[in-house]
Structures are given as structure tokens and as C-alpha cells.
Amino acid sequence: MSGLPVKQVEERLGQVKCAICKSNRFGIDSRTAQDGGEWKGTCLGCYYTFPVHTDMEFYLRTQPDIPYHLREIGCPHCETYGVDLDFRIVMSVRESIYFVTCKACHHQFPEQSSLESFE
Ligand SMILES: [Zn+2]
Ligand SMILES: [Zn+2]
Numbered sequence: 001m002s003g004l005p006v007k008q009v010e011e012r013l014g015q016v017k018c019a020i021c022k023s024n025r026f027g028i029d030s031r032t033a034q035d036g037g038e039w040k041g042t043c044l045g046c047y048y049t050f051p052v053h054t055d056m057e058f059y060l061r062t063q064p065d066i067p068y069h070l071r072e073i074g075c076p077h078c079e080t081y082g083v084d085l086d087f088r089i090v091m092s093v094r095e096s097i098y099f100v101t102c103k104a105c106h107h108q109f110p111e112q113s114s115l116e117s118f119e
Contacts, residue, residue, distance in 0.1 A: 006028045006030055009039070010026060013041060016097055018043040018045055018091075019091045019095060020046050021048070023044065029041075038054070052087060053089070059085075066085070069113075070083050073100060075102035083111070087099050097111065
């Protein structure tokens with residue numbers, strides 16, 4: 001289990017906007033949070049749903065390029081490079097977002113991922 005608290009994930013989702021209605025209020029279906037690393041996020045504005053992936057250990061193991069990418073993400077707060085990946089969401093077909101924590105100052109922020117467009 002990832003051990004990520006549902007409440008914390010919901011709060012951090014508020015840092016991004018819904019792909020459909022641009023609202024920034026989201027909820028996690030807590031039933032989906034009980035089994036496995038894939039949760040279901042719902043926009044409270046338009047009820048659009050999207051996957052929230054919380055099993056980052058598995059993700060990093062199967063995507064060997066990601067750790068290199070994480071080292072190149074700069075923190076907007078202290079401008080140091082290098083972050084930890086906490087969870088990621090797929091907001092739409094073309095928009096995948098990483099939720100990361102700065103290794104230096106522990107500032108938490110979302111980072112748009114462009115990696116998947118290379119495939
Ligand atoms: Zn919405
Ligand atoms: Zn920082």
C-alpha cells in the first residue's frame with residue numbers, strides 16, 4: 001500500500017484544473033482508495049472522472065526514464081532541482097500531471113508531464 005491519505009490527495013488536486021470545466025475542486029472515491037494503487041478522482045463541478053495513480057513504486061520500476069526526469073524538475077519555491085514523485089493523475093488523453101515534493105525544501109507542487117507524448 002502507498003499509505004497516501006485520501007484527504008491529502010484531494011487537497012493537492014486543488015492545485016490543478018479540471019480538463020472539462022476548469023474547476024479546481026475534486027473528490028476521491030474512497031471505495032477505490034481501499035484496494036490497490038489506482039483511485040478514481042471526480043471533479044465536483046461537472047462530475048468528470050479521471051484515474052489517480054498512487055502506486056509510484058511500481059510505476060518507477062516499470063518506467064526507468066522517470067527517475068531521470070524527476071531530477072530535472074525544478075522547484076518553483078527554492079529553485080533547486082530534484083523532486084520525489086508522490087502520485088500522478090491522467091486528467092485527459094493528452095494531459096498527465098505529476099504531483100511532486102521538492103527534495104530540498106519539501107514544497108509540494110504539480111508538474112505537467114510531457115513524457116507520454118514521446119511514445
Ligand atoms: Zn469539471
Ligand atoms: Zn524547493
